[in-house]
Amino acid sequence: MEFTVLQIADLLQGKIEGDEQAKVSSLGKIEEAQAGSLAFLSNAKYEPYLYTTGASAVIVSEKLELKKPVAAALIRVADPYSSFSRLLSYYQAALLASKTGLEEPCFMGNNSTIGEGHYRGAFSYIGHNCTIGSNVRIFPQVYIGDNVTIGDNTTLFAGAKLYSNTVVGANCTIHAGVVIGSDGFGFAPQPDGSYATVPQIGNVVLEDNISIGANTTIDCATMGSTIIKEGTKIDNLVQIAHNVEIGRHTVIAAQSGVSGSAKVGSNCVIAGQVGIVGHITIADKTTVGAQSGVSKSVNKPGTIIQGSPAFDYKQNLKALAVFRNLPDLQRDLEELKDLTRNQSEIRDIK
Secondary structure, eight states: OOEEHHHHHHHHTOEEESOTTOEEOEEOOTTTOOTTEEEEOOSGGGHHHHTTOOOSEEEEETTOOOSSOOSSEEEEESOHHHHHHHHHHHHHHHHHHTOOEEOSSOEEOTTOEEOTTOEEOTTOEEOTTOEEOTTOEEOTTOEEOTTOEEOTTOEEOTTOEEOTTOEEOSSOEEOTTOEEEEOOOOEEEOTTSOEEEOOOOOEEEEOSSOEEOTTOEEEOOSSSEEEEOTTOEEOSSOEEOTTOEEOTTOEEOTTOEEOTTOEEOTTOEEOTTOEEOTTOEEOTTOEEOTTOEEOSOBOSTTOEEEETTEEEHHHHHHHHHHHHTHHHHHHHHHHHHHHHHHHHHHHHHO
């Protein structure tokens, strides 16, 4: 695909400096881009590359003051990073739109329907009584169980698995290897020391505009639903347990885990390798630092916590500073004990 700088500027509502008819057919980093590429500049430390880049056009801030002449055409916008992200979204959507039709072999069960403009990759499986919307992209080796509902414009990448009764909203992205609706970790201890499986008969509900990263797992509820609310973004390798509820527009980074029946609020930020115990509540707009263990409810919105167990972020930094000095503090304490012991011995002699 090839576009003019003018077409891109119109799309981003930006202002052009330079050749508006210059052609671009690819996207690239400003330090590596060649002729025909479009790059962007949002971090000041990369500004020197603006004057040497081979890119045909660069998206820059409307407030940037040039220190040298620039060969590339400039597209000035309020926020270069957001504008470039939007452009990537358009580009990805265009690539996905090119995938249409039916590849063989694949299977769709009785009483299942799928809307117009869809793509079904080879070896994909759709169970019975499923309702799938328009412009849905189902890549090869995707499994969709019985009684599943999927909204319009949702994409399921290769090898994703949706167990029976799962509900997925519109405009969702489910990446390769995701498993949604597998059994929650429910086992009842028996008198003989063994464990009996507790049947998990609920489902998973994903609302609209959700992204689920590769190899993430979301367990079905024991009863009722595990719910991921609108706009939430979940990274790769995340575990969401049974009956969890994640609020709107929350982000969860890789290798984090949320235990059963925990409720995470809206607009929260959960960093990488965070563990959240079950049956607690995390207030809206809470931020949890990386590698934290959250063992009790967070009730005040906007709280920032870190550590294991997690507590106030600033207090945690102070505690870490003390921890780093523990060897010196121990040495000082031993010296103080020796000094006190010697003074006591001198008093005894007197």
